[in-house]
Structure formats: C-alpha cells, structure tokens
Amino acid sequence: MVNDSNAESYLSPFSCSFCRGCFEHFLDGTYDFLNGFIASDGCLQPQRVYDNWKNYLKREDDFCYQFNTPRVYDEAALGMYRQELADLKHAVERWANYVTNDKLIEAIKVYNETRRLLRELYALRKGDAPLVTGEECLRITLASMSMRKDTFNELLSAFLEEARQREPITDYRARLMLIGSSCDSPEYLKIFEDKGGLFVTDVNCYGSRYLYDDVEIDEKDPLAGIARSYLARPVCGRMCNLHHELRDTILEMAKEYNVEGVVYTKMKNCDMWGGESFFLDDAIRDAGLSLLILEREEITANAGQVGIRAEAFVEMIETGGAD
Amino acid sequence: MNEERKEYWRWAESRWTNPEISDWQGRTITAGVDIGSTSTQAVILVDGELFAYSNMRTGSDSPESANHAMAWALEGTGMTLDDLQYTIGTGYGRVNVPFADKCITEITCHARGANRIYGPSVRTILDMGGQDCKAIHCDERGRVTSFMMNDKCAAGTGRGMEAIANLLGVDIGEIGDRSFQVEEEPKPVSSMCVVFAKAEVAALMRSGWSKEMVLAAYCRAMAIRVCKLLTRNKMEPDFAITGGIAKNKGVVKRIEEIMGVTALEPQGYDTQIAGALGAAIIAIDMLKKKRARGG
Incomplete structure (x- = not known):
C-alpha cells in the first residue's frame, strides 16, 4: 500500500x-x-x-x-461464539444458499488439509539451512487466505515438492521471528532479509495462524467444533485471559525454530499489541532472545529507517551482544 | 549593507593528529568514516591507538564528503589512502564511502566507540546526532544488547538546535552556557517539531521572553524528549552521551537532572567521533579475520 x-x-x-x-x-x-x-x-x-x-x-x-468475537475463553464465551457462528451461517443462507452440516464438515476437511500442508511448509524453515524465506512464506500464507482452499492445496503441494529440491539458504546472519500486529506486507520482511536476517517463523495473523491444531470435526454440531478450536488458540492479543498462553506459544515456537531474535512490530495506534508488551518484552529477553520493537504502519514509506534498525539488529545478534 | 550575514549554527570543523605517533610504517592501520546527515568524521588508528581524525560538515555528495574528511584527516601525516589496511564506513552514508572494505551501522559503531571514549563501564549510551537520536545499551566490550531510535522526525536533534541558533542569533557553541543564565527555569517549549518550535519561539520572543529563557525552554524540551527514549530502552547509571549535542551543556545537564544521573566524562576525546572511532576499532577485528582467511 x-x-x-x-x-x-x-x-x-x-x-x-x-x-x-x-x-x-x-x-x-x-x-x-x-x-x-x-x-x-x-x-x-x-x-x-x-x-x-x-x-x-x-x-x-x-x-x-x-x-462479534469474544475476548475471553470460557464456557460462556464458547456458547456466545457458537451462537455468533450460527447467526453468520443464517445470514449467509439468507443471502446465498443453505449451509448444511455436510457442506460444513467437507469444508473443515479441506481447511484442515491446508493446515497440514502449511505445517509442512513451516517445517522447511526449521533446520540450519531453511528452504524458504520469510518473505516467500508470507506470500504463500496470504495466498491461502485469498483464494479457494482446494485450489490452494493443489498449488502448495506442488510448491512443496519443488522447494525440497532447492539449494538451501545458508548465507543468512540471524534467525528471526515476527510477532505483533497483523502484518500482510512481505516487503516489510524483505527489508530484514535483505540485511542478512532470515525469518524462520512467526506469530502473525497472516502467517502461522493455520499451524495450530486441526479444527475438530463434530459430526452433530460442526459449528461447536469450529468454536472450540478457534477460540482456544492463543493467537490474538485481544484474548484477555490467554496472555500467558500467547507468551508461552511465542517462546515455544522460538525454541522449536531455533530463533535468535524476535521482531515485535506494533501497528501504530494498536492498543492490543501495544499492551501485550507488558506480558512479552521481559519474557522474551529472559529467554535469551534479542528483541527489536518497532512501530509500523501499513504504508511502508520509511523502508530506509526500518532498514537501519534491521541491519543493527542483525549485527547485534551476530556479535552475540544479547544479554 | 554588504555585510555578510553571520551563520550562527555553524559549528567549528576540526582535525587532530596524535603528536606521539610518528613511526606508523609497518604497523596495523585501520580507519572508520562516519557519514552522518549533518557531519562527517574520519578516524585513523595505528595499532588501535588514535592517530588522526577530522570532523566536518556533510556536503550534498556522500562519496565526496568521505573523500574530503579522509583527505583532511590524512593531511600532514605523510600517510596516504593506500596505507589504510581496512576501512569501515558507517552512518547514513555508510554505503557511499568509496574506499571502505565494509559498512556497519552507526548503532554498532557508536557502542564500540563509546566503550573506548568513556571506558568499559559504560552501559547506556545516548547518541544525539544531527537528525536522529539513539538510545543504546551495551555490555563491557561495547557490544550492543538493545537499542531504540527516535521515529520519523528530526525533532530534538542537532539540526533543530542549529535552526534555533540561527533564529535567535546565538552562536551554537554558546547555547549551553546562555541557557543557564535565567533566574528561574521556564516551561519547556511545547512543540518539538522544528518548524512549529520556530514559530513558538518567535511568539515567545514577541511576548517579551529573553533569548536565554527561550534557549532554556528549548534545551529542556529536547532533554525531556530524549529522556523518554532512554527510559523506553534500558537506563543504567553508567551513562554517556555521544554526538554533537553532547557538547551542549544546556541539554546534557538537564538530561542529568531529569534522569538523576551524571554523564561520564569523555576522557579527552571529541564526542562527535564516536561512530567513526568505533568503526575503526571494529576494522581491527575485521582485518584479523581477513588475514586469518589468507586475504
């Protein structure tokens, strides 16, 4: 933009x-x-x-x-979320066509296949010599959210086959993780990757949200299954009683992907990810990870300014300056 | 009325050669060039010891600024560009140093430079440059552990101070002392945007404020702004200021008062050369690595 x-x-x-x-x-x-x-x-x-x-x-x-989405995870919120899903379903039915349980279950299976494939994609980034960059990975997850899932699954399957034959990436200087407000800008990640960083994972609405467990298939009440699976995910700063779970998810993922530095971007005026700092900053540093906190806007007009921070962050990790 | 208009903002350019080093041949010679938005410095080290430096204004052409700064640093030393065994470029123009072997950000370089200038105890560094400001935390070896930069705007930096010097007709080197010649510390100017601050300053002058009161108000506003940056990063008592504003007592003393710390003394070094000095020190490590690889 x-x-x-x-x-x-x-x-x-x-x-x-x-x-x-x-x-x-x-x-x-x-x-x-x-x-x-x-x-x-x-x-x-x-x-x-x-x-x-x-x-x-x-x-x-x-x-x-x-x-309407709940901001806590408990029984009452689950009931409310289930009802909201039912209301949405009825609204779609009034506008288009009936959404039967069979259709819902079929769609959940297709989406779960997307999740399985995306987990495979992320697995390609775990080792010392990853096969895909963060920028490329974000482009792929963005595609998963803007096209038919069945078509996407076919394309991603083909991509994974091709990617496994690639030359691995070995010339990076620091393994990075992106967290924070929604980031749908592969160009933003590229700024860091051009400076020698390599994003190997993320906790980002447009990235790893599909990595979480499959949506359970509740044959009798598929909407209840969707509600349970979606609401329990510690993925969003809006959840008032899942702050510690979100923190733990970030730290576990950083460990699993051998992350050295966390890039925490906060969209300007974002209350939720701004406030999340209270729960995250010290925990990330205490885990021995370097942390760079940056304010971001959707318009990437300050690529040069981000670039110098990115370069200095990579140097900081490279010289082992983290506490 | 042909009298030339005085440029109050113009700070003194300088160069220096170490009189104690004359036998530099056959020794390790490294250099750092820091091309900032406002000033450029070139530093030459002989076996890690400060041999010569220059400090001048950045022109409109970064490569030319680097060439000029290095030529001035080399002037009268008998040394030439060919004698430099490893050079690192830093600052905003770091990629435009024609004779550099590598470029490294000024954040990394300032931390290493401050470690030399202020000693290994320094942990929190405030680099107040021409058009940005950085709060840096480092370890005992001058390695960066965290940093934070001001966002987007040049407010509260050297360029803003230059604009105020010109507006008030006060030599930039006198601002610090004159800002304390007030009976009572006035409230800080409310706007830190240089353009708006200039308008506010003009209004204060019209309302009868003395130049000293305005300078005190501007220095305090600048100090408050950078203290917020320091607080957001990691503030420790072993604290030092680098960059041109470190020479302005009016800002430094007010930062000390607000933060409740005393800034470390620069041990005879010019605070403006911190970035270039750090680059020249890092160049020693790079040269060793290069030689180890057989380069």
Whole structure:
C-alpha cells in the first residue's frame, strides 16, 4: 500500500492504518471483485470499517456483516461464539444458499488439509539451512487466505515438492521471528532479509495462524467444533485471559525454530499489541532472545529507517551482544 | 549593507593528529568514516591507538564528503589512502564511502566507540546526532544488547538546535552556557517539531521572553524528549552521551537532572567521533579475520 489518503477522509489518521488500508482498497476499487465483507470486532477499528463499508456499499445485493468475537475463553464465551457462528451461517443462507452440516464438515476437511500442508511448509524453515524465506512464506500464507482452499492445496503441494529440491539458504546472519500486529506486507520482511536476517517463523495473523491444531470435526454440531478450536488458540492479543498462553506459544515456537531474535512490530495506534508488551518484552529477553520493537504502519514509506534498525539488529545478534 | 550575514549554527570543523605517533610504517592501520546527515568524521588508528581524525560538515555528495574528511584527516601525516589496511564506513552514508572494505551501522559503531571514549563501564549510551537520536545499551566490550531510535522526525536533534541558533542569533557553541543564565527555569517549549518550535519561539520572543529563557525552554524540551527514549530502552547509571549535542551543556545537564544521573566524562576525546572511532576499532577485528582467511 502506498497511499490511504481517501480512507483518511472517513477514518481518522489516529486509527489503525491496516484498517484504513482495507477501506482505501474498498474506495479505490481494488476490492470490487468481492461480493461480501465480514468484519469482526476483535478490536474496535474493523467496526468502523464495517460502518463505512455498509454505508457506502457499492452494489445493493453485496453481503456486509458484523461478526462479534469474544475476548475471553470460557464456557460462556464458547456458547456466545457458537451462537455468533450460527447467526453468520443464517445470514449467509439468507443471502446465498443453505449451509448444511455436510457442506460444513467437507469444508473443515479441506481447511484442515491446508493446515497440514502449511505445517509442512513451516517445517522447511526449521533446520540450519531453511528452504524458504520469510518473505516467500508470507506470500504463500496470504495466498491461502485469498483464494479457494482446494485450489490452494493443489498449488502448495506442488510448491512443496519443488522447494525440497532447492539449494538451501545458508548465507543468512540471524534467525528471526515476527510477532505483533497483523502484518500482510512481505516487503516489510524483505527489508530484514535483505540485511542478512532470515525469518524462520512467526506469530502473525497472516502467517502461522493455520499451524495450530486441526479444527475438530463434530459430526452433530460442526459449528461447536469450529468454536472450540478457534477460540482456544492463543493467537490474538485481544484474548484477555490467554496472555500467558500467547507468551508461552511465542517462546515455544522460538525454541522449536531455533530463533535468535524476535521482531515485535506494533501497528501504530494498536492498543492490543501495544499492551501485550507488558506480558512479552521481559519474557522474551529472559529467554535469551534479542528483541527489536518497532512501530509500523501499513504504508511502508520509511523502508530506509526500518532498514537501519534491521541491519543493527542483525549485527547485534551476530556479535552475540544479547544479554 | 554588504555585510555578510553571520551563520550562527555553524559549528567549528576540526582535525587532530596524535603528536606521539610518528613511526606508523609497518604497523596495523585501520580507519572508520562516519557519514552522518549533518557531519562527517574520519578516524585513523595505528595499532588501535588514535592517530588522526577530522570532523566536518556533510556536503550534498556522500562519496565526496568521505573523500574530503579522509583527505583532511590524512593531511600532514605523510600517510596516504593506500596505507589504510581496512576501512569501515558507517552512518547514513555508510554505503557511499568509496574506499571502505565494509559498512556497519552507526548503532554498532557508536557502542564500540563509546566503550573506548568513556571506558568499559559504560552501559547506556545516548547518541544525539544531527537528525536522529539513539538510545543504546551495551555490555563491557561495547557490544550492543538493545537499542531504540527516535521515529520519523528530526525533532530534538542537532539540526533543530542549529535552526534555533540561527533564529535567535546565538552562536551554537554558546547555547549551553546562555541557557543557564535565567533566574528561574521556564516551561519547556511545547512543540518539538522544528518548524512549529520556530514559530513558538518567535511568539515567545514577541511576548517579551529573553533569548536565554527561550534557549532554556528549548534545551529542556529536547532533554525531556530524549529522556523518554532512554527510559523506553534500558537506563543504567553508567551513562554517556555521544554526538554533537553532547557538547551542549544546556541539554546534557538537564538530561542529568531529569534522569538523576551524571554523564561520564569523555576522557579527552571529541564526542562527535564516536561512530567513526568505533568503526575503526571494529576494522581491527575485521582485518584479523581477513588475514586469518589468507586475504
């Protein structure tokens, strides 16, 4: 994204630039191929996008829906989440076609196959000589979220076969992990990788979220299975009673992938990942990992400034300066 | 009215040669060149000892600035560019040093330079440069353990101070002393954006503030801003300031007061050469590695 000035007329410059970017693409026609938009209230900002999107809907019969997501994990929240999924299902049925249990179970199986393949993709990054860069991996996971999963599964299977025959990457200087606010910008990762860093894993909405356990198939009530699987994942800073689980997930993943440095990006004005610092910063340093905290905006206009921080961070890891 | 207009911001360029080193032939000679946004330094070491340096303003052409700075450092020493066995470029223009063997960021170099200038006890370093500011934490060998830089804006850096010097017509070297010639410390200027701060300063002057009061208010605002950066990184009592602003007592004393620490003394070194000095020290390690590889 290079410009979000149109969206700034609707959403304050003090809002999340990722959300502004989404609305900019609605305004500039990039998203005209979409027939529907579902916003979740994981944080406040997508709600404002929903308000504007609904108000300026381009075609009368387009689908526009606000999905409410719990911010705690407990029995009551599970019930509420299950109900929200049922409401969404009914809304989709009113707009398009019936969503039967059989169709849901079939879709869960296809999605679980995506998860299995993405786990294989991430496994290619574990060893001393990884086969894919972080930038490439993010491009692949982004594709998984913007195309039909069955088509994606075929393409990823072919890619994995090809990738296993590649020359491994051995000329990197530091093994990095990306955490923090949603990052859908492979270019951002490339800034670090051009400076000698190599992202080997992440805890990022657009990256490793599919790595978690398969969604359980509840034959009688597939929506309940989806609710249980999704809500228990310690993947999002919005979950008020899963902070320690999120921290542990990050540390375990760092260990599993032999990470040396964590790049913690916070979207400017992101309350959730901004506040998560309280739970994460010391824990990451105490685990012997180097930590770089950077504020980010969806528009990568300061690549040079990020570059110098990236280069210095790689040097810091390389010279063994971490505590 | 042909009188040339005085440039109050213009700080003194300088060069120095170590009178105690004359027999440099056959010894290990390394160099560092730090091309910053505002100033450029070239440092030459002989067997790790400071042999010569220059400190001058960065021009519009980075390679030319590097050439000029090194030529001035070499001037009168009998040494030539060919005698430099390993050179490291650092600073914003690090990739534009034509005769460098390698480039390394100024963050890494400043930590190593500060380790030499202030001694191995230094842990927290504040590098106040021309257009950015960095809080660096390092270990006893000058290796960076964490760092933080100001984001996006040049506010609260040397360039801002230069703009205020020009606006008030006060020589930049006098700002520190004059900022203490006030009966009572005024409130800091509220805007740190250089453009807005200049407007605010003009308004304060119109309302009857003396130049000294304005300087005190600006130095305090700058100190408050960089102290936030220090607090966000890792602040330890063994604290030192590098870069041009380290020469401005008006800012340094106020930082000390706010943070409750006393900045370490630079042991006779020019604080502006920290980056280039660190680069020249790292160049010694690089040269050893190169020789070990048979290069």
